Amino acid sequence: MLRNITQLPVYLLTCALSSAAWAAPTFITQDTPLPAGRWVDQSADLCSVAQATSAYLAQGENYDPEAIHGGKLTNIQVSPARIQRTLAFICQIQQEDRQQGRPSRLADPAFIEQAFERVRWHPDQAKAQSLSADKPLLQRLPAERILLTKYYVRKAQGATQPSPSQPHALYGLPFDEAHLSLEEADRLKDQITRYRFGKQTILKGALNHPTPLAPALTWLSRADLEGALLQGTAVIENNGLRQYFNVHRNNGIAYDRTRKPEEQERYWYFKEVPGVLGYGKDADYKIPIKPQVTVAGDLFQLGLGRLILLRTEEAGQPTYRLNILADTGGAFHDNLYQLDWLSGYYHGWEDYHAANRHISDYADAWFLLKRE
Known part of the structure; x- marks a missing residue:
């Protein structure tokens, strides 16, 4: 059924499905224009994480089958090779833009819409509600937005x-x-x-x-x-x-x-x-990551290396950022309602809150794949 759902326009889905239908995680192919917002360009760091993640993926599914796959959910499955091609494309665009001395196309919504397929992620509200006791952020989880927590070094x-x-x-x-x-x-x-x-x-x-x-x-x-x-x-x-x-x-x-x-x-x-590291099945080989372009999540279901577009509010202004799913944690087993954004380097919660309290707790999220 989900495969058929993804073929319908988003506005028809919104009308046809009751709020109860969104209880399970839902992934919808989307070609409508992205809503307006400010775009943050961190393409150099994004390429750095993309290259490191792609190198890990190149070890092959036999090396780490739990993480190196194209998604365990039927309607978002792709080959790990396509994820790698998407990561390589990020770096190709970043390097071309730098060489030409022009603004990054990775912060241009028209280019993003033209170059990438987008799949909108609606969260697993049923799972979130089952864990929502004494957790107001989960109790208030919107039907169409994921919970975006922030972690730091x-x-x-x-x-x-x-x-x-x-x-x-x-x-x-x-x-x-x-x-x-x-x-x-x-x-x-x-x-x-x-x-x-x-x-x-x-x-x-x-x-x-x-x-x-x-x-x-x-x-x-x-x-x-x-x-x-x-x-x-x-x-x-x-x-x-x-x-x-x-x-x-x-x-x-x-x-x-x-x-x-x-x-x-x-x-x-x-x-x-030697530096800050993200996911890896053992400490001998983990992925070097950078703040503000890395998210942690349920890569065991979604697949390592997913390119994810997030739209949050920063000081009330809609803001877009590209991130790579290159980390995880104990809270992300069977968790399809949340991502954890690597925000920066801080001495403690006071510094962290001062730097991040203007960023919303929820985000619109899309998986991006290079069009082929």
């Missing part, structure tokens, strides 16, 4: 030794699996440290007493630790030096969306990396 002060103000370690992989590949470690999951402890036990010192079971990469305040675990990346400043840490492997406990972040039992071990 946590900038924190680290210490080489624990102290009353910085008592919590950001741990690297436990010693007993430091030499193991991910596949080897998973075969030994009943025997290794990583699967033995939940987050709350670790916070009480289980990995450090009576003898250390994992290396302490740096020592943080509770707030900075929670920020690193929630965001998946931390930029640590210590005595004038800056280090980047990214999630490596977790303890196998699922993220519980009914609990607050600080109450979770899911726990991540980290690894030092």
Whole structure:
């Protein structure tokens, strides 16, 4: 039925379907002109993420079948190769525009409409409502717009030794699996440290007493630790030096969306990396990402590397941005009502809110594919 629905004009669909029909996630092919709005040009960073994501996709479906696919939902399925061609096209246009010294066509709505097929995404309201207790943003989720949360790279002060103000370690992989590949470690999951402890036990010192079971990469305040675990990346400043840490492997406990972040039992071990990284099935190969052109979402259903056009309101003004689905997280399993936008680098929630409070909580969203 959904295949037939996508062939109807949007205005007929809106008239024909009741609000109840939008409860399930719906994806509608759309050729009508885009509504007016301001377009933000970040095509150079967009191309950088596109190239990095395409390189990951080039490993092939056998390398990472959970993420490298063209979509698990029937009416948005395409080949991973077509996603790669779309990403390559982004860079082709960006480079041509730069060489010609002209404004970016990737911020020109007429070019976007001419060059790309668009599929409008309506959210999974049924799933959102099932999780909406004490969550006003989900309770108010519009039928036609997705929830757009924002995440950021946590900038924190680290210490080489624990102290009353910085008592919590950001741990690297436990010693007993430091030499193991991910596949080897998973075969030994009943025997290794990583699967033995939940987050709350670790916070009480289980990995450090009576003898250390994992290396302490740096020592943080509770707030900075929670920020690193929630965001998946931390930029640590210590005595004038800056280090980047990214999630490596977790303890196998699922993220519980009914609990607050600080109450979770899911726990991540980290690894030092050269920069900010997004998705990758293991820390040895993750996608380098950049703020304001990267979104995290349910790539297990949507497919890694999707080009997504978002229309939000910024200080009340409709605003368009192109983004690439190049990251995910525990909250995005079976989540077709939300994306998480990488907004920037901040010391904490106060800085984050000051920079992002003018951006709306909901967005119009379209999947874009290069026309062929």
